[in-house]
Amino acid sequence: xxxxxxxxxxxxxxxxxxxxxGLIFFFAPNxxxxxxxxxIFYLHVPMALVAMAGFVAGGVMAxxxxxxxxxxxxxxxxxxxHLSIILGLGVLVxxxxxxxxxxxxxxxxxxxxxxxxxxxxxxxxxYQPLRxxxxxxxxxxxxxxxxxxxxxxxxxxxxxxVRAAQAFIHPEVLSTTGGNMPGDMRITFLVSLVxxxxxxxxxxxxxxxxxxxxxxxxxLRGKLERANERxxxxxxxxxxxxxAGRVPVAAGSS
Amino acid sequence: MTRTAxxxxxxxxxxxxxxxxxxxxxxxxxxxxxxxxxxxLDRDTLEGELAAGVLWVxxxxxxxxxxxxxxxxxxxxxxxxxxxLAPIDRTAVFVAKAAALLLYLLLVQAVAIPAYAILLLGxxxxxxxxxxxxxxxLADVGLAVVGALVAALAVETRARDLIVPLLLLPLVVPVLxxxxxxxxxxxxxxxxxxxxxxxxAILALYDAVFVFLAVAVFDxxxxx
Numbered sequence: 258x259x260x261x262x263x264x265x266x267x268x269x270x271x272x273x274x275x276x277x278x279g280l281i282f283f284f285a286p287n288x289x290x291x292x293x294x295x296x297i298f299y300l301h302v303p304m305a306l307v308a309m310a311g312f313v314a315g316g317v318m319a320x321x322x323x324x325x326x327x328x329x330x331x332x333x334x335x336x337x338x339h340l341s342i343i344l345g346l347g348v349l350v351x352x353x354x355x356x357x358x359x360x361x362x363x364x365x366x367x368x369x370x371x372x373x374x375x376x377x378x379x380x381x382x383x384y385q386p387l388r389x390x391x392x393x394x395x396x397x398x399x400x401x402x403x404x405x406x407x408x409x410x411x412x413x414x415x416x417x418x419v420r421a422a423q424a425f426i427h428p429e430v431l432s433t434t435g436g437n438m439p440g441d442m443r444i445t446f447l448v449s450l451v452x453x454x455x456x457x458x459x460x461x462x463x464x465x466x467x468x469x470x471x472x473x474x475x476x477l478r479g480k481l482e483r484a485n486e487r488x489x490x491x492x493x494x495x496x497x498x499x500x501a502g503r504v505p506v507a508a509g510s511s
Numbered sequence: 512m513t514r515t516a517x518x519x520x521x522x523x524x525x526x527x528x529x530x531x532x533x534x535x536x537x538x539x540x541x542x543x544x545x546x547x548x549x550x551x552l553d554r555d556t557l558e559g560e561l562a563a564g565v566l567w568v569x570x571x572x573x574x575x576x577x578x579x580x581x582x583x584x585x586x587x588x589x590x591x592x593x594x595x596l597a598p599i600d601r602t603a604v605f606v607a608k609a610a611a612l613l614l615y616l617l618l619v620q621a622v623a624i625p626a627y628a629i630l631l632l633g634x635x636x637x638x639x640x641x642x643x644x645x646x647x648x649l650a651d652v653g654l655a656v657v658g659a660l661v662a663a664l665a666v667e668t669r670a671r672d673l674i675v676p677l678l679l680l681p682l683v684v685p686v687l688x689x690x691x692x693x694x695x696x697x698x699x700x701x702x703x704x705x706x707x708x709x710x711x712a713i714l715a716l717y718d719a720v721f722v723f724l725a726v727a728v729f730d731x732x733x734x735x
Contacts, residue, residue: 376681379681380682382677383674383677383678383681386677387664387674390668390674391667392669399732400668402731403664403731403732404664406727407728410720410724414717414720415684415685418684418688418689418717419684419688421688421713422692
């Protein structure tokens with residue numbers, strides 16, 4: 258049931274990603290004062306927006322988990338956060354490259370988006386250590402959900418605080434990430450955003466499908482093992498090899 | 512619920528009074544860190560943003576010690592089972608723990624702030640005391656609420672004392688931003704606390720969001 262629709266989704270993601278790359282390199286004009294390097298913007302900003310959305314979606318799915326008690330919601334929340342952490346690393350790296358190219362420094366503290374993203378990223382880096390240092394699986398899911406909800410609520414709060422600190426020092430914060438873009442840039446940006454979003458959803462679905470499949474496989478193997486044990490007990494030792502119920506199990510499968 | 516919370520709070524305070532674990536350790540820690548900052552920065556007195564930053568970072572780090580110990584008596588002596596078996600509202604446990612942490616923080620600061628004024632702070636403290644107390648009160652409520660939540664999140668993990676600082680410190684960055692920014696003009700000598708209201712509003716917003724959130728999710732941490 259998880260694999261349903263994965264193929265069209267993957268094809269759509271591939272097509273939009275290729276289209277976005279084509280638009281970035283051949284269609285979007287070079288920025289007037291930053292030149293070619295400004296094009297990292299089409300990678301950096303969609304990644305940041307999708308990662309943020311993934312963090313918040315992880316929180317919403319965690320609420321669904323705590324409300325319904327269904328473990329599958331916790332799994333969705335976990336995969337969403339885990340992918341967002343990977344994207345978040347990409348955001349910080351591309352952000353640093355962009356900062357180096359346009360401001361001459363690898364890191365600047367007066368860009369509230371980037372700074373608050375770093376804090377959120379540091380917080381979410383704690384998700385997996387917290388989750389996997391709890392042994393009981395049911396409790397693990399519950400605690401991870403509480404963390405996901407807390408952290409998702411923290412995201413806007415943290416941004417407001419960092420923004421307030423900036424606004425106090427620099428009354429007008431330059432909007433490098435959006436605002437009034439010319440049409441060609443806007444189209445390229447929107448296509449890149451859709452491509453990144455589709456890529457995220459595809460990977461999310463893929464990982465869920467794979468987790469679900471291996472879970473199912475483990476269950477079936479356990480069943481098979483038990484059936485074999487039963488069959489071995491029932492069948493007399495003399496003809497155990499040719500018994501009809503005997504199904505070979507791959508070595509090391511348990 | 513209030514009565515239950517008061518009973519648990521009284522139990523925690525009784526333990527603290529008899530064992531003297533958290534508050535003396537936190538206080539000693541803050542004074543030691545002030546000494547470290549004196550040598551680390553090689554300054555005899557601090558003022559302005561440096562003074563505000565040193566004070567608040569020290570207080571936040573000291574809070575980690577308190578958060579780490581918050582559920583220890585429950586965990587090590589089986590009190591958790593008793594709490595969970597008791598037919599009480601889980602929120603009462605949270606309220607009691609947050610209140611205990613708030614009291615610890617206030618006690619620590621009652622010593623740490625005068626010590627800071629004597630050891631490191633350049634400008635006179637007394638003129639700015641009412642404003643500073645307002646900032647401390649709001650920041651402490653936020654710290655206590657988030658600290659109690661983090662303590663409950665980390666108590667069942669294997670590496671509890673590693674998880675607590677890693678989880679707590681990013682979560683209290685907004686407190687640090689607002690408190691340090693609000694304190695900075697108080698530590699420059701001149702008595703014009705511009706922008707104080709805005710920072711207090713941010714602290715109050717932070718407190719409100721996390722009180723609401725913690726009350727909503729705390730039940731799930733003590734379910735079994």
